[in-house]
Amino acid sequence: MKNIHRDNLTAVVQHSFAGIGDERTRHLLEQLVGHLHAFALQTTLTHDEWRAGLGFLHEAAHITTDSRSEFSLMSDVFGLSSLVDLMSSRPGTTPGSVLGPFHARGSPWMTTPVNLLADNPGEVVLLHGSVKDEAGQPITNATIDFWQNADNGLYWQQDPEQSQDNLRCQFKVDASGCFELLTIRPKPYSIPTDGPIGELFRVSGRSQWRPAHFHIIVEAAGYQTLVTELFDPEDPYLDSDAVFGVRQALVTAYQPQNNAADMARLGLSQPYLSAEFNVVLPPARARVPSNHA
Numbered sequence: 001m002k003n004i005h006r007d008n009l010t011a012v013v014q015h016s017f018a019g020i021g022d023e024r025t026r027h028l029l030e031q032l033v034g035h036l037h038a039f040a041l042q043t044t045l046t047h048d049e050w051r052a053g054l055g056f057l058h059e060a061a062h063i064t065t066d067s068r069s070e071f072s073l074m075s076d077v078f079g080l081s082s083l084v085d086l087m088s089s090r091p092g093t094t095p096g097s098v099l100g101p102f103h104a105r106g107s108p109w110m111t112t113p114v115n116l117l118a119d120n121p122g123e124v125v126l127l128h129g130s131v132k133d134e135a136g137q138p139i140t141n142a143t144i145d146f147w148q149n150a151d152n153g154l155y156w157q158q159d160p161e162q163s164q165d166n167l168r169c170q171f172k173v174d175a176s177g178c179f180e181l182l183t184i185r186p187k188p189y190s191i192p193t194d195g196p197i198g199e200l201f202r203v204s205g206r207s208q209w210r211p212a213h214f215h216i217i218v219e220a221a222g223y224q225t226l227v228t229e230l231f232d233p234e235d236p237y238l239d240s241d242a243v244f245g246v247r248q249a250l251v252t253a254y255q256p257q258n259n260a261a262d263m264a265r266l267g268l269s270q271p272y273l274s275a276e277f278n279v280v281l282p283p284a285r286a287r288v289p290s291n292h293a
């Protein structure tokens with residue numbers, strides 16, 4: 001008989017995964033058990049607290065659907081998503097930031113210069129920039145998947161007034177690795193608060209707001225895929241992002257423009273703002289120094 005007691009339980013549970021053939025998976029599970037048990041021991045977790053934790057997970061499962069994951073949100077608001085992003089970001093390349101729940105596959109393909117204005121109200125922004133490698137060479141086969149919220153702060157999934165293709169697109173950079181995209185200035189946005197995460201925010205007095213941002217996914221054969229966001233430097237929530245996504249390198253200044261020739265070229269009848277964002281992608285097999293986070 002195996003006598004289970006407080007001092008051997010962790011090792012016994014860890015050993016129960018010894019049959020997992022994949023070494024990395026086995027290591028992750030052993031570490032997870034070790035850290036969970038250490039948490040319970042160090043906090044002297046009571047039955048009531050343990051039950052409350054399970055109840056929280058139960059509520060999260062209850063509200064989760066295919067299109068709305070309270071578990072992703074949990075990872076975001078506990079900073080785990082950002083930690084994984086930061087650990088995999090190679091110095092000298094563009095840092096990653098949270099994907100969020102509003103990325104939808106299959107956005108319409110467009111050609112740079114892209115125009116997403118349609119009949120959206122809001123301040124007009126020309127987002128422009130380039131995609132390059134670590135040596136500064138243009139990556140001419142890069143594609144960009146782009147999405148953002150509308151002037152009322154809502155993504156199309158949250159707003160029956162918006163078409164399902166509003167303010168989202170995919171496009172290839174041009175032959176010099178550059179792109180231009182006409183759109184509107186995004187707005188700050190509240191994370192969903194109708195589930196247990198919302199309750200957690202209410203009891204902790206935490207701000208549920210995300211600073212205004214554009215989302216992009218940059219992909220190119222031979223390079224690591226980048227999932228990131230571009231932030232508005234004038235946003236009041238820049239220092240209190242509910243999901244910890246802001247990085248200095250992702251804050252993109254908006255410059256007022258009123259050059260008549262540029263306005264004519266862009267088909268605009270009014271001044272606009274321009275924001276420049278240059279992406280640097282690491283090669284597919286590049287590693288991140290282990291002490292970098």
Ligand code: BEZ
Binds near residue numbers: 189191
């Ligand atoms: C967003 O960018 O819209 C978002 C990101 C993480 C959690 C909730 C929303």
Ligand code: FE
Binds near residue numbers: 100102213215
């Ligand atoms: Fe977002």
